[in-house]
Amino acid sequence: MIDSSLTELAAALAGRRVSSVELTQEALARIAAHQDLNAFITVDEAGALEAARAADDRRAQGTGGPLVGIPLAHKDVFCTEGLATTCGSRMLANFVSPYDAHVVSRLRAAGAVCVGKTNMDEFAMGSSNENSYFGPVKNPWDRERIPGGSSGGSAVAVAAGMVPIATGTDTGGSIRQPASLCGVTGIKPTYGVVSRYGMVAYASSLDQGGAFARSAQDCALLLSAMAGFDSRDSTSLDRPPEDYTRGLDQPLAGLRIGLPKEFFADGLAADVRAALDGALAEYRRLGATLVEVSLPNARLAIPAYYVIAPAEASSNLSRFDGVRYGHRAAEYSDLQDMYSRSRAEGFGAEVKRRILIGTYVLSHGYYDAYYIQAQKLRRLIAQDFAAALNECDVIAGPVSPTTAWRIGEKSDDPVQMYLSDIYTIAVNLAGLPGLSLPAGVGAEGLPVGLQLIGNYFAEARLLNAAHQFQLATDWHQRRPPAT
Amino acid sequence: MSQTQWEVVIGLEVHAQLNTASKIFSAASTAFGAEPNRQASAVDLALPGVLPVLNRGAVERAIRFGLAIGGRVAEKSIFARKNYFYPDLPKGYQISQFERPVVEGGTLTLRVGEGEKAYEKRVRLTRAHLEEDAGKSLHEDFHGMSGIDLNRAGTPLLEIVSEPDMRSAAEAVAYAKALHGLVRWIDICDGNMQEGSFRCDANVSVRPKGEEAFGTRREIKNLNSFRFLQQAIDYEVQWQINEIEEGRTIQQATVLFDPDSGETRMMRSKEDAHDYRYFPDPDLLPLVINPDWIEVVKEDLFHQVGPLPREWHAKFESEYGLSRADAIALTPFPRIPHVFVAAAREAVQEGETVRATAKIAANWITNEYLRRWNESAEKHPTVEIPEGVSGELVGYLIRKVRQNEITARTAKDLLDEFWRNAEAIGFTAHGGTEGDIDRLIDQRGLKQVNDSGAIEAIVDEVLAANQKSVDEFRTGKEKAFNALVGQVMKASKGKANPTQVNELLRRKLGA
Incomplete structure (x- = not known):
């Protein structure tokens, strides 16, 4: 039952053909059966069953929307009251938040049943989910391979059928890339659509919460419940609530899909290219027209991102000082020593690397050359997208240059790892919505995702384009072996 | 000893705590004196995931200040993060304003000195910016450990920076007092110096008289009384002059004043200065203040406290013919200029204008009236002192003196008596009326002897x-x-x- 779509599950719950407790037990059993994937950091069996019983009561009274009683998992970057929130870090291994993130409380209020917290790259820094204090997450399509990151745990939890929906965050591709590598659908909305309150910050101007599901339709349902204005987040956009399912059924005839020539050039693996060509052919069959567009400054996205994101991270992560909560070294000689040891022990290598980069680029005498320069690039990149979106309705391109790589393959070469996010990062710098949908498989039978990028607030349009594709194809229904 | 004449150069940075009910970026209370950490919300504690939301009231207070000093209220200002590690700074950065402050420019005109020697001094303000206060580290009673109290963390501050325009400790103190009066006048800060609501840092340097280039400055931190400000600057100036005259050079440094020894001592040298790595806070949007908002604040301010000191000064100069220094003395707080105006008008005799009575009324108000008011305020520190005697009554006494009906001495005695009457009933009413004056002159035979x-x-x-x-x-x-x-x-x-x-x-x- 748990493999059914959200719409089917909601109908079954409403028709009392299944209870939330049964669904939740099924989810917990799947999680237990696939412990080797290491998708979860915390599983909350007792809390989940209690919430499921409450959901069943609500269903009995006939109140609530489609998510009442649906099991879900939160990326462990969202604060959950009374449940550990670790961010995949030793620093917060024992941290229990006294409050719920906005997203968590909204989904709690919507009746969704949180079964646990998913594994992630430490503080959302990474593209492979190898940077977790709690060990790497494995790709269910091939357990020797990475699932992508940083929201790898959430992508795997959905791909392996542990939960039908999961939350994630995307700072430079952290939803879209693992969705692509694991064969699920993931959407990062426009910056400001989902409140960041209670979402532990990595790079504040880029971080955005979003949704994982097995289909665009399910993503639309989840996103409708997550999104909305929150006065506690000053960057939250004060717009009327949206039903992201409203445009799903619109036909695609006349849709202009822009293909950035820079995205279909050197660096894109041939098997990925072939899968994308197949998907684009399908779009043509659905009535869309393909036009070439250009994003001339997109190649500057990675250098700009690796100045801005570490700069913000170096400051955001200063609060983890061992004083009030989180890891504190057992022994130290004075205050400076306490800071040094606590942070040296609490943070992993990639986090330290980015704190160092960020501290450097903000330092006196370097700020103008790096930070200001990067902000200028950011503006140029946003202008490129604005120009391209004048010539098309939606931009399509790859998510990742390759399919999932082997665990350890890029661990010694951070720059290679950073370059894997070349197609996703520019979208965060511009603040635009982006989506990844299963579009085919590569040479080794591993999933390939197609990225759709829309104008600001065009989430419903992206979901519509993805949904119509999913009505015509079955890539999104394929299951990893032995799940 | 050389014969060099030294000139002192002082600039002040004042941190005025804004009297909002809640903190600048959280909803926690700002009330003073609560048990440690009882007024620290998740935002103030910098728990993972929390975000700041700007307090509108703090911005309105900054606008009030901008209006009061005739500065420019920036249409767009930016909050920046000032990064450094300290246990009472929970986020590891302070949210402040750096490159684009909310207020730029403006001036404050002071009266320096007393009586005949009093002179007017104009001090230019560089800027005023909004920021949050840090918490407090408590180093006593913890057996070698330190306690952290985050009640104060996130309290809104307006940091007011002057140009290095002051040339003596007396001018610096006069400036600090004028600023202290002004922030209370416009009701943005309670001015309580013991509780740290108004704290001064003084940048002090010396140079040979006639020299244009500034000497190297040292910054004296955290002076929380006017007396300490005076003492610290006096000591620092003498110390710097001695150093130079003995052939040493001054090194830029931050120093602390020790009230017990009366000396300043070095806290850190320029070499140890932090690199704060300022950058715009991505959690906060630029602060946009449109002209309509400024108009609303201006109207509210006028409605609440009437004209601003600088508006009174201009009026007293042009309409009353007073010097700027005298005009300033009449504006210690909002009530007094009204008392003065009433007194000057009441004192006028047929065929005169207020120009004829302004100077004598100003003397009466600044010498006689304010002295009594200040004595009462000192005796009853917790009571809001209203007028003990109305301005009209003071003017009536002045008129009687000018008409040779009573002597000034008699008038002062009557003023004393009426003031005591008012004090005796807790200032619930004025201590006397014009009718009382006429009656007492009669009854007691107080009429001036002109025979x-x-x-x-x-x-x-x-x-x-x-x-x-x-x-x-x-x-x-x-x-x-x-x-x-x-x-x-x-x-x-x-x-x-x-x-x-x-x-x-x-x-x-x-x-």
Whole structure:
């Protein structure tokens, strides 16, 4: 039952053909059966069953929307009251938040049943989910391979059928890339659509919460419940609530899909290219027209991102000082020593690397050359997208240059790892919505995702384009072996 | 010792705590004196995931300040993060404003010194910016450990930075006092210095007189009383002059003032200065203040406290013919200029304008009236002192004096008596009325004696009884003359026309 779509599950719950407790037990059993994937950091069996019983009561009274009683998992970057929130870090291994993130409380209020917290790259820094204090997450399509990151745990939890929906965050591709590598659908909305309150910050101007599901339709349902204005987040956009399912059924005839020539050039693996060509052919069959567009400054996205994101991270992560909560070294000689040891022990290598980069680029005498320069690039990149979106309705391109790589393959070469996010990062710098949908498989039978990028607030349009594709194809229904 | 004349150069940075009910970026209370950490919300504690939301009231107070000093309220200002590690700084950065502050420019005109020596001094302000306060580290009572109290963390501050325009400790203190008066006038800060609501940092340097380039400055941190400000600058100036005269150079540094020893001592040198790595806070949007908002704040401010000090000063100069220094003395807080205006108008006689009475009324208000007010305020520190006596009544007394109906001495005695009456009933009403004055003059026979015969008789008596003073006067001691005037006034119970007394004495003494 748990493999059914959200719409089917909601109908079954409403028709009392299944209870939330049964669904939740099924989810917990799947999680237990696939412990080797290491998708979860915390599983909350007792809390989940209690919430499921409450959901069943609500269903009995006939109140609530489609998510009442649906099991879900939160990326462990969202604060959950009374449940550990670790961010995949030793620093917060024992941290229990006294409050719920906005997203968590909204989904709690919507009746969704949180079964646990998913594994992630430490503080959302990474593209492979190898940077977790709690060990790497494995790709269910091939357990020797990475699932992508940083929201790898959430992508795997959905791909392996542990939960039908999961939350994630995307700072430079952290939803879209693992969705692509694991064969699920993931959407990062426009910056400001989902409140960041209670979402532990990595790079504040880029971080955005979003949704994982097995289909665009399910993503639309989840996103409708997550999104909305929150006065506690000053960057939250004060717009009327949206039903992201409203445009799903619109036909695609006349849709202009822009293909950035820079995205279909050197660096894109041939098997990925072939899968994308197949998907684009399908779009043509659905009535869309393909036009070439250009994003001339997109190649500057990675250098700009690796100045801005570490700069913000170096400051955001200063609060983890061992004083009030989180890891504190057992022994130290004075205050400076306490800071040094606590942070040296609490943070992993990639986090330290980015704190160092960020501290450097903000330092006196370097700020103008790096930070200001990067902000200028950011503006140029946003202008490129604005120009391209004048010539098309939606931009399509790859998510990742390759399919999932082997665990350890890029661990010694951070720059290679950073370059894997070349197609996703520019979208965060511009603040635009982006989506990844299963579009085919590569040479080794591993999933390939197609990225759709829309104008600001065009989430419903992206979901519509993805949904119509999913009505015509079955890539999104394929299951990893032995799940 | 060399013969170099030294000039002192001082600039002040003042942190004024804004009197909002809640903190600048959280909903926690700002009330002083709660148990440690009881007024620290998740935002103030910098828990993972929390975000700041700007307090509108703090911005309105900054706008009020901008209006009060005639500065530019920025249409767009930016909050920036000032990064450094300290246990009482929970986020590891302070949210402040750096490159684009909310207020730029403006001036404050001060009255420096007392009485005849008082002069006017114009100090330019560089900027004022919004920021959050840090918490407090408590180093006592924790057996070698430190306690952290985050109640103060996130309290809104307006940091007010002056140009290095002050040339003496007296000017610096006058500036600090004027600023202190102004922030209370516009009701943005309670001014409580003991509780740290108004703290000064002084940048001090010296240079040979006539030299244009500034000397190297040292910054004295955290002076929380006007007395300490004066003492710290006095000590620091002498220390710097000694250093230079003994052939050493001043190194840029931050110093602390020790009130017990009266000395400043180095906290950190320029080499140890932090690199704060300022950058715009991505959690906060640029602060946009449109002209409409400024208009609303302006109207609210006028509605609440009436004209601003600088508006009064301009009026008192142009309409009342007062000097700027006198005008400033009439604006210690919003009530006083109203009292003055009422007094000056009431004192006017037929055919006169307020220009005729402004100076005498100003003297009465700044010397007699304010002195009594300040004494009462000191005696009853927790009571909001309203007027003990109305401005009209003061003006009526002045008119009686000017019309030679009573002497100034009698008028002051009556003012005293009325003020005491008001104090006795807790300032619930004025201590006297114009009718009381007329009645008491009658009942007590307080009418000024203008009968020259009667005065002459008293003068003769006094001269006969004070031969010693008469002799002293004849040997050139002018003081002896004043003593004789005093004796005559005393003998007349304060009622003799002082002008006539003077004239008669001079004539009789052959002076």
